[in-house]
């Protein structure tokens with residue numbers, strides 16, 4: 681939508697891809713200036729001539745299509761970053777990107793402070809992400825298929841999950857991709873700790889980062905307005921993707937590390 685409304689210089693919307701035809705047509709119907717090709721066939725989409733593909737779909741989409749995107753010599757922006765917690769997939773994608781001379785972009789997403797975490801990554805002792813969302817934003821996560829916790833029974837703010845990022849992104853693939861971003865910038869998916877809180881009173885998606893080390897301490901809290909179309913996803917994640925694309929396509933000056 682941001683590309684369509686001309687908010688990002690030097691860009692045009694070439695093609696859309698979705699496995700759900702209704703979602704594809706729904707998005708296309710909202711466009712005012714562009715008329716991209718719409719594809720439910722990935723091969724046809726890939727042949728559409730885009731320079732960069734923005735993935736805003738699912739971790740499965742990254743696993744299924746990531747390699748082919750890079751093999752086709754296209755840059756790729758990844759929002760479902762949890763997929764990259766799989767070190768074999770990450771290594772494979774980085775290898776193909778290097779071979780083809782293309783780049784993988786990972787926006788900061790629904791958190792903040794990734795610039796600082798990157799700067800101190802060699803000095804970190806601990807990194808913990810505490811994510812608080814309403815039960816309706818957490819509903820449907822694979823975690824509940826095996827857990828005894830029932831979201832309908834949660835009547836007050838409750839820690840429902842504690843573990844490391846590598847597991848958290850599998851258990852909550854639509855909720856804590858930010859844990860993978862934080863891990864990639866910092867001490868990795870096996871050391872970054874994640875706590876998930878279900879709070880029936882929550883009106884925002886809150887992410888709190890606490891990082892400690894010989895550099896000092898970083899504490900960052902973001903209270904995100906959920907995006908109108910999907911309560912799991914914060915509006916900041918959308919804005920971050922837009923800013924990432926803008927900085928790729930139109931940046932005379934780079935601000936932040």
Ligand SMILES: NC(=O)C1=CN([C@@H]2O[C@H](COP(=O)(O)OP(=O)(O)OC[C@H]3O[C@@H](n4cnc5c(N)ncnc54)[C@H](O)[C@@H]3O)[C@@H](O)[C@H]2O)C=CC1
Pocket residue numbers: 697698699700703704735736737738739740741744758759760761788789790791853854855857858861909910912913914917
């Ligand atoms: N990195 C970050 O900070 C954040 C990442 N996310 C992640 O970004 C992704 C997109 O988020 P939303 O737009 O809110 O999701 P959404 O669920 O509202 O929309 C995803 C769209 O992608 C399509 N899709 C799903 N799997 C697909 C596949 N394998 N191939 C093609 N199309 C597929 C769906 O049909 C749907 O139309 C999600 O994985 C979400 O968890 C969301 C918020 C923050």
Ligand SMILES: O=C([O-])CC(=O)C(=O)O
Pocket residue numbers: 789790853854855856857858859885904912913914915917
């Ligand atoms: O948008 C958010 O608050 C975070 C999110 O869903 C994710 O990281 O997958």
